[in-house]
Amino acid sequence: MQYEMPTLTHVARLAGVSENTVSRVIRNKGPIADATRDRVVLAIEKLGYVPNRAAGSLASSGSLLIGVLLPSLSNIVYPEVLQGIYAALAATSYQPMIGVTDYDPVKEQSILSSLLAWQPAAIITTGFDHTDATRRMLDNSRVRVAELMDIDAEPIDIAVGLSHHQAGYAVGRHLIARGYRRFGYVGHDWIADRRARMRYDGLVQALAETGMTLEGEQCFDGPSSTMAGRDTLAILLERLPGLDAVVFSNDDMAVGGFFHCLVAGIAVRERLALFGFNGLDIGQVLPLPLSTVRSNRFLIGKIAVEKLLESPERALDKLVVDTGYDIVEGATA
Amino acid sequence: MQYEMPTLTHVARLAGVSENTVSRVIRNKGPIADATRDRVVLAIEKLGYVPNRAAGSLASSGSLLIGVLLPSLSNIVYPEVLQGIYAALAATSYQPMIGVTDYDPVKEQSILSSLLAWQPAAIITTGFDHTDATRRMLDNSRVRVAELMDIDAEPIDIAVGLSHHQAGYAVGRHLIARGYRRFGYVGHDWIADRRARMRYDGLVQALAETGMTLEGEQCFDGPSSTMAGRDTLAILLERLPGLDAVVFSNDDMAVGGFFHCLVAGIAVRERLALFGFNGLDIGQVLPLPLSTVRSNRFLIGKIAVEKLLESPERALDKLVVDTGYDIVEGATA
DNA sequence: GTGAAATATGTTAGCGCTGAGATATCAAAA
DNA sequence: TTTTGATATCTCAGCGCTAACATATTTCAC
Numbered sequence: 001m002q003y004e005m006p007t008l009t010h011v012a013r014l015a016g017v018s019e020n021t022v023s024r025v026i027r028n029k030g031p032i033a034d035a036t037r038d039r040v041v042l043a044i045e046k047l048g049y050v051p052n053r054a055a056g057s058l059a060s061s062g063s064l065l066i067g068v069l070l071p072s073l074s075n076i077v078y079p080e081v082l083q084g085i086y087a088a089l090a091a092t093s094y095q096p097m098i099g100v101t102d103y104d105p106v107k108e109q110s111i112l113s114s115l116l117a118w119q120p121a122a123i124i125t126t127g128f129d130h131t132d133a134t135r136r137m138l139d140n141s142r143v144r145v146a147e148l149m150d151i152d153a154e155p156i157d158i159a160v161g162l163s164h165h166q167a168g169y170a171v172g173r174h175l176i177a178r179g180y181r182r183f184g185y186v187g188h189d190w191i192a193d194r195r196a197r198m199r200y201d202g203l204v205q206a207l208a209e210t211g212m213t214l215e216g217e218q219c220f221d222g223p224s225s226t227m228a229g230r231d232t233l234a235i236l237l238e239r240l241p242g243l244d245a246v247v248f249s250n251d252d253m254a255v256g257g258f259f260h261c262l263v264a265g266i267a268v269r270e271r272l273a274l275f276g277f278n279g280l281d282i283g284q285v286l287p288l289p290l291s292t293v294r295s296n297r298f299l300i301g302k303i304a305v306e307k308l309l310e311s312p313e314r315a316l317d318k319l320v321v322d323t324g325y326d327i328v329e330g331a332t333a
Numbered sequence: 334m335q336y337e338m339p340t341l342t343h344v345a346r347l348a349g350v351s352e353n354t355v356s357r358v359i360r361n362k363g364p365i366a367d368a369t370r371d372r373v374v375l376a377i378e379k380l381g382y383v384p385n386r387a388a389g390s391l392a393s394s395g396s397l398l399i400g401v402l403l404p405s406l407s408n409i410v411y412p413e414v415l416q417g418i419y420a421a422l423a424a425t426s427y428q429p430m431i432g433v434t435d436y437d438p439v440k441e442q443s444i445l446s447s448l449l450a451w452q453p454a455a456i457i458t459t460g461f462d463h464t465d466a467t468r469r470m471l472d473n474s475r476v477r478v479a480e481l482m483d484i485d486a487e488p489i490d491i492a493v494g495l496s497h498h499q500a501g502y503a504v505g506r507h508l509i510a511r512g513y514r515r516f517g518y519v520g521h522d523w524i525a526d527r528r529a530r531m532r533y534d535g536l537v538q539a540l541a542e543t544g545m546t547l548e549g550e551q552c553f554d555g556p557s558s559t560m561a562g563r564d565t566l567a568i569l570l571e572r573l574p575g576l577d578a579v580v581f582s583n584d585d586m587a588v589g590g591f592f593h594c595l596v597a598g599i600a601v602r603e604r605l606a607l608f609g610f611n612g613l614d615i616g617q618v619l620p621l622p623l624s625t626v627r628s629n630r631f632l633i634g635k636i637a638v639e640k641l642l643e644s645p646e647r648a649l650d651k652l653v654v655d656t657g658y659d660i661v662e663g664a665t666a
Numbered sequence: 667g668t669g670a671a672a673t674a675t676g677t678t679a680g681c682g683c684t685g686a687g688a689t690a691t692c693a694a695a696a
Numbered sequence: 697t698t699t700t701g702a703t704a705t706c707t708c709a710g711c712g713c714t715a716a717c718a719t720a721t722t723t724c725a726c
Contacts, residue, residue, distance in 0.1 A: 057681090058391050074412070285559040
């Protein structure tokens with residue numbers, strides 16, 4: 001019942017041309033007479049021919065693959081970046097090949113090596129935190145490289161994202177301008193999440209420049225989540241009930257904080273301002289839309305792909321694309 | 334600066350053995366003397382050799398890839414399935430190759446064909462709604478196939494999931510037992526989401542068996558989201574303020590409904606019961622934990638991979654794994 | 667009409683690996 | 697000693713495609 005898969009040879013035979021001609025029709029490369037093309041296309045359709053990518057890759061020592069390294073799938077932020085990547089890729093014949101690193105540079109390194117085994121045209125990864133071996137592999141393979149989310153360091157090739165330090169700083173200035181004075185911070189595991197750390201630093205700097213400090217901070221030892229945000233705010237407030245504004249490491253945490261206030265009967269904004277980061281949908285649907293910073297995740301993924309595909313060679317100078325951020329005023333601060 | 338990538342030949346030369354021997358060491362296949370293995374491993378490490386998968390694939394007409402077809406990435410449910418897939422794959426040397434179909438069988442078909450071009454060992458897809466061409470391709474390629482999420486139809490090879498009809502039915506029985514009598518339904522676009530439709534049918538059946546009907550239903554014309562849930566519930570209640578229980582097509586919608594109640598001052602459960610589906614974290618962190626049905630997404634992905642890898646050949650009989658569901662009592666119904 | 671350029675197609679040699687079978691080596695059995 | 701079978705290794709053809717080059721064929725300026 002199972003006929004063998006048709007190959008280029010079959011198509012060529014049926015269309016009465018050489019294999020090479022079929023190959024050229026498929027790849028749209030080199031001059032082809034219209035009549036020939038039609039015959040070939042017909043043959044392809046008749047046989048239901050699908051090119052064998054492995055063979056193509058091998059012969060051309062290159063592929064239509066883009067390796068994508070994401071730190072996690074549980075944080076909705078990364079699937080959103082992925083959506084941007086898919087959106088930009090839809091118009092092309094490239095396909096992403098995705099690895100999940102769990103925020104671990106060593107894991108990143110090993111996954112990278114198995115991605116490189118497929119001779120991808122480009123690699124998309126996250127942040128600047130790579131092992132030396134990772135950098136070496138990336139250099140030795142001629143692939144283009146995009147580092148996403150962050151632009152606070154020198155990229156290997158392309159960086160697309162925003163300055164988290166700046167974003168944190170902007171939050172600080174914003175809250176100070178709004179008259180808040182007694183600041184707290186609720187965070188999560190930032191050994192893993194370096195960008196959260198950078199925002200924190202920016203925030204602290206903004207406060208320092210105005211002669212202020214964080215009155216207290218409480219970090220949850222684990223990944224960010226709504227539940228972590230709720231519980232961690234509770235702990236912080238028990239210690240420091242007099243705070244008038246709490247900045248969270250991200251929206252997940254902040255939404256949790258909001259729920260805590262709801263249950264504890266704390267008037268959000270009047271008695272306690274809440275501020276997040278990311279601009280997730282969930283925050284904007286709360287009874288009081290969350291005050292936060294919008295990072296453009298979809299855009300980051302999309303632009304990264306577009307820039308990568310502009311040229312197969314790395315340019316002489318590194319490219320840094322700042323996708324920016326917007327303060328979302330919201331109603332919680 | 335860029336030395337060419339080392340190949341089997343280089344490793345073989347350095348280790349003083351034939352290429353084939355190196356290949357066997359790498360794949361752990363056939364008898365190898367310990368001394369030889371050591372020399373080869375050393376050479377591999379020295380050269381930083383990474384096997385070229387394209388070549389391997391071509392030569393063996395097979396690959397360590399698993400094609401994964403997901404309907405969407407915006408619904409957190411699918412990244413969660415993916416996590417299960419990655420978890421099960423972590424222990425193996427297989428890699429997933431992911432395509433996003435946007436709930437469109439035609440798109441599924443075209444993505445499938447480009448996945449098959451890589452000669453994957455297996456295909457994981459969602460639901461039973463495929464085009465004829467898709468089924469044919471799946472049959473002609475000898476790959477194993479898992480259809481996830483749903484078990485309400487005859488699978489091609491393996492199905493892993495739960496009966497959505499049953500789950501909907503169970504929700505109906507549960508709510509009736511709790512004394513609710515005036516039911517509404519808030520849904521989303523179910524041309525795309527067939528499983529939501531099946532739950533709806535189950536619910537309606539449970540009501541019918543007790544001589545009841547839905548007093549009203551309101552569907553949002555688009556994908557599910559918290560915002561859609563909030564706004565759609567508002568519309569429904571305007572029309573039918575006397576309802577005492579509303580079932581939502583899923584948790585996203587239900588959480589939105591909860592927020593509507595919060596703003597509109599409707600006492601959840603006392604005046605209006607809310608019921609979701611999925612058991613998402615966000616629902617369980619609400620001031621009142623959402624009453625819902627837990628579907629085991631992570632497990633579904635994980636089991637699918639495990640079953641697929643048990644054997645490279647399809648078994649004679651179809652395999653159906655029911656991952657079940659749990660009614661989560663919550664506090665909103 | 668001639669030659670040169672442009673256009674269209676064919677020929678050939680691999681890409682790096684694996685599978686099948688051939689060969690070599692050695693211990694235990696005859 | 698020879699045979700046998702296991703164990704360890706090698707040889708070599710090819711997987712299906714593409715790159716580079718070779719070979720027509722047509723077009724058009726002069």
